[in-house]
Amino acid sequence: xxxxxxxxxxxxxxxxxxxxxxxxxxxxxxxxxxxxxxxxxxxxxxxxxxxxxxxxxxxxxxxxxxxxxxxxxxxxxxxxxxxxxxxxxxxxxxxxxxxxxxxxxxxxxxxxxxxxxxxxxxxxxxxxxxxxxxxxxxxxxxxxxxxxxxxxxxxxxxxxxxxxxxxxxxxxxxxxxxxxxxxxxxxxxxxxxxxxxxxxxxxxxxxxxxxxxxxxxxxxxxxxxxxxxxxxxxxxxxxxxxxxxxxxxxxxxxxxxxxxxxxxxxxxxxxxxxxxxxxxxxxxxxxxxxxxxxxxxxxxxxxxx
Ligand code: NCD
Numbered sequence: 001x002x003x004x005x006x007x008x009x010x011x012x013x014x015x016x017x018x019x020x021x022x023x024x025x026x027x028x029x030x031x032x033x034x035x036x037x038x039x040x041x042x043x044x045x046x047x048x049x050x051x052x053x054x055x056x057x058x059x060x061x062x063x064x065x066x067x068x069x070x071x072x073x074x075x076x077x078x079x080x081x082x083x084x085x086x087x088x089x090x091x092x093x094x095x096x097x098x099x100x101x102x103x104x105x106x107x108x109x110x111x112x113x114x115x116x117x118x119x120x121x122x123x124x125x126x127x128x129x130x131x132x133x134x135x136x137x138x139x140x141x142x143x144x145x146x147x148x149x150x151x152x153x154x155x156x157x158x159x160x161x162x163x164x165x166x167x168x169x170x171x172x173x174x175x176x177x178x179x180x181x182x183x184x185x186x187x188x189x190x191x192x193x194x195x196x197x198x199x200x201x202x203x204x205x206x207x208x209x210x211x212x213x214x215x216x217x218x219x220x221x222x223x224x225x226x227x228x229x230x231x232x233x234x235x236x237x238x239x240x241x242x243x244x245x246x247x248x249x250x251x252x253x254x255x256x257x258x259x260x261x262x263x264x265x266x267x268x269x270x271x272x273x274x275x276x277x278x279x280x281x282x283x284x285x286x287x288x289x290x291x292x293x294x295x296x297x298x299x300x301x302x303x304x305x
Contacts, residue, residue: 003119006128007170021294036065042095043069059292118299126160133166135288149176156223159187163262179204222261246270
């Protein structure tokens, strides 16, 4: 049984196959409209979500399948104290595949322990978010034409931002990648990720000012300061506006740089930037549905996909 808990559960070849399939679906969605007929996706979301849950659900519906699930721990038996493992053992008699989001790091992995159907991690605490990464990779590949030979800047909350951790883990496997890590000292990339980069001799630099490094970037990945992961509100308030991408900073960037953001945005990108052709975050959100369609088809081993 194949699960997707973190990007390294997929080889670069498998990721390439998923992105290729997503491209084919974008070109001809009608050809896939019946591929998951009578199949059910369960979305078990114990944390807030807009894009991830709705794009998963839209993906399954567009494949001709159905969706069950809950959006909030309060409306599930978790509120009564049920373990994730017991929930999965139950849900697998009703569904063919599960997407789970949970505030605890490692929870998606725990969900796989007794699972007989594919489990997809839709975000586990401040740890990983592999389907956002597939979305990011599809967006970068569509817009830049490659996943190799690039300087990728990541800016904001690099400590708690799970999308950051997954994106680094996935892109470091391609040739010629260099990272510029822009964060306040309190929100640096966690050591386990930096150690990975060091072990594989991947070039990276930690910097504290976006203005200083934006001109070197091919991709700028902005992130929100993850309010819900802070232990005290004062720290959050002090750090939340550390970086605000505005038109002045965009003027320092290359004409072919692209700006991505997993969304939701709070303050970190001024709305005026949205009209710059390099601002690609809403395009990115749109592609999330197609890459999830491709992932569902692959994990369910649907014939001919
Ligand atoms: C991200 C998440 O949930 O980690 N959102 C998303 O899935 N697109 C990013 C965030 O919440 O900041």
